Amino acid sequence: MNTNLRVAICGAGIGGLTLALALSRFPNIDVSIYESAQALAEIGAGIGVFPRVWRVIQKLGLDEDLLKTFAGGRQEGPVVNWVFRKSNQAEGEEFFSLVAEGSVVFLHRPDYQKTIINHLPDRIQTYTSKRLVSYTQSSGGPPLAVQLCFADGTTASCDILVGADGLKSSVRAGVLRERAQDVKDLKAEAELRYSLEPVWAGTNAYRALISVDKLRERAPGHRLLSATAGIMYLGKSAHILAYRISEGRMINFVAFVSKHELENTEYDGPWMSIINRGADPEAFKNAFSAFEGWEEDVQAMIDCIVNPIDWAIHTVLPMSSFISGQVVLLGDAAHAMTPHQGSGAGQAVEDAYILATVLGQISSREDIQRALSVYDAVRRPFALEVMERSRRNGRYLQLTFDLPGLLPTQVGSEDSQKLELLEESERKEKLAEIGAALGKNWGWAWNTSLDGAVQEALRLMEQYGGKEEGQDE
Ligand SMILES: Cc1cc2nc3c(=O)[nH]c(=O)nc-3n(C[C@H](O)[C@H](O)[C@H](O)COP(=O)(O)OP(=O)(O)OC[C@H]3O[C@@H](n4cnc5c(N)ncnc54)[C@H](O)[C@@H]3O)c2cc1C
Incomplete structure (x- = not known):
């Protein structure tokens, strides 16, 4: 590439900031963060x-x-x-x-955010009070810049726009509309209706x-x-x-x-x-x-x-793609989930790491869409699986023991209302089943690592003609 790749990150939450830090390892990538709030400040709560x-x-x-x-x-x-x-x-x-x-x-949370900000090198540009309202990009043809429009009337451009703008993401709205227009099938149109609003x-x-x-x-x-x-x-x-x-x-x-x-x-x-x-x-x-x-x-x-x-x-109801052209979603913008596995922020961090890994492999603007496709192929199935597991955890944590497929005992939903009425030994047995189901449903969070996904992303990039593994790092 004659000039550096320009990545615009919309949203300076945990996902956006982690991506900025992960991308800062690549000298051929310029990063700008656009945050709608007046200052970078997280709501003061905890994350595990x-x-x-x-x-x-x-x-x-x-x-x-x-x-x-x-x-x-x-x-x-x-x-x-x-x-x-x-x-x-x-x-x-x-x-x-x-x-x-x-x-x-x-x-x-503020400790986490402060720590990332302290680690961001000066060359990462951060703009506050910049609410993205819309973007435009050309469809098909050679990669052209993505144009960004902000609520204050200003504009900017980039090669890749990352929507890390959370639950009510403006970028997601753009991605869904583009997909409904481009794909022109019933599924994309239905998705526009059901995934647009949380x-x-x-x-x-x-x-x-x-x-x-x-x-x-x-x-x-x-x-x-x-x-x-x-x-x-x-x-x-x-x-x-x-x-x-x-x-x-x-x-x-x-x-x-x-x-x-x-x-x-x-x-x-x-x-x-x-x-x-x-x-x-x-x-x-x-x-x-x-x-x-x-x-x-x-x-x-x-x-x-x-x-x-x-x-x-x-x-956000599961989407069939996190990308559209040179625009990509991560974190809650892509897959806002219930908090019952304490994993929404963690999944945003994983998205950020894999996205940075594939973008770091790009040697020509022609590679952009392939890199984003690899990100989508590697991250989307995993994040959506975590989303479903989190939903299930929400039921177990409220003492439901009738979810099919996971528990050894299959009982009708009306029975789950009667936990209180069971004999002590039977109640203890049911509680033990719920505990076992929780452990099984959650085990991925400590029994697995992201290394396999990183290797898979690099393999796919290589297969598609990206750089050799480790180059640029
Ligand atoms: C009760 C509760 C408990 C949780 N506990 C955990 C936990 O223990 N562990 C865990 O991993 N996760 C937890 N989560 C989930 C976690 O909070 C989210 O998944 C995570 O914060 C998502 O990060 P994000 O960067 O994608 O989005 P956000 O943190 O929402 O950041 C989005 C950023 O984009 C900005 N923005 C929005 N719109 C625009 C725009 N148009 N233009 C520019 N900027 C914009 C926002 O101001 C914000 O700074 C919990 C969530 C809840 C509700």
Whole structure:
């Protein structure tokens, strides 16, 4: 290439920033990030990073800095990462421990974002207050620049546009419209209708950070004060996850309340709002009413919450392609999923790493579409599989044991309502089945690595005539 490849990343969330960092290894690629917010600032909540994604973070050189904020200290080998309790009763019962190969690293999102930003070299251009509203590209013929239009009336151009603009992605809208026009088949048109707007997962998440000191004062014997693992408190159609972040000073608390029968419908209300406990005690009470009568650990945490964020969980229905011409989607823009495997951000990181790997192999602008096709072929099936597994986890975490195909015992859905009515030994057996199903459904996150996908991407690039493996790195 006579001139550097110009990559524009729309969105500076975890996916966009990780891509920028991964691309910065390639001197022949110029990167510009366009972020709609006035400043690069993440909403302050926690994320859990599983071993598979942690290995990518190590490759990007972020691990040492991130570990400074992780109270537990990371271990290799078998580690109890999550403890599961049936908590919708006065005395909860622990029924399963999730043992993974290596620790899940619990991070505060702003810490993660700050760490990536600190590692970005100066040559990465970052523009804030730049909301992309649309783009245009020529269809067919030799690769031409993609034109970007922003809400402030300005424009820019690039060789490749990456839509890392999250759940409500503008770039996804463009990709779907182009595909409906280009492909002109019923499937593409149907996809335009059903994947354009995110759908409600039937679940609301109430998120809060709780000060460990405050919790200690309220409940000196609370399990989280001494736990090294995260704890899940489970019940019918509701559950809570809680773990320590920020050197152990804070607890990341998320309570999920579901109406599974409303999955994939339109949500009636704001997708995100803050519940002000002082000003609107009724709204607070309603939000947490599903947890009345649950064990004391749960009551203590709810007592310590001040202004939780009510987050209506939305997903994007599976798409048949993440690319259109020289435009590509990653992260939530491509495959927003439920948070029940703690993997949405992790999948954005994997997308970013593979996309950077294939773009780093490009030696001519003629290779762009092939590189994007390889990314789509390698990443899309995997991310969509994780999305489905996450959905299933959401059912297990709310004590459903009637999902076909995964559990040894097949029982009717009406039976799952009756967990409470079972004899103790039978109930324990059912809970053990749920634990086993969770472990099996989640195992990919620590039993597999991204290395196979990287090799596959490089093999496909070579097969299509890209550079030799490792060149440019
Ligand atoms: C309750 C909950 C808990 C979760 N827990 C975990 C967890 O433990 N582990 C995990 O891996 N994941 C978790 N996730 C999922 C994770 O938060 C997301 O999958 C992840 O943040 C997606 O990253 P992203 O970069 O694709 O999108 P985002 O983080 O949404 O970033 C998109 C960026 O694009 C910007 N933007 C939007 N539109 C435009 C535009 N038109 N022009 C320019 N910029 C734009 C936005 O301002 C934003 O900065 C959780 C999610 C929820 C809701």
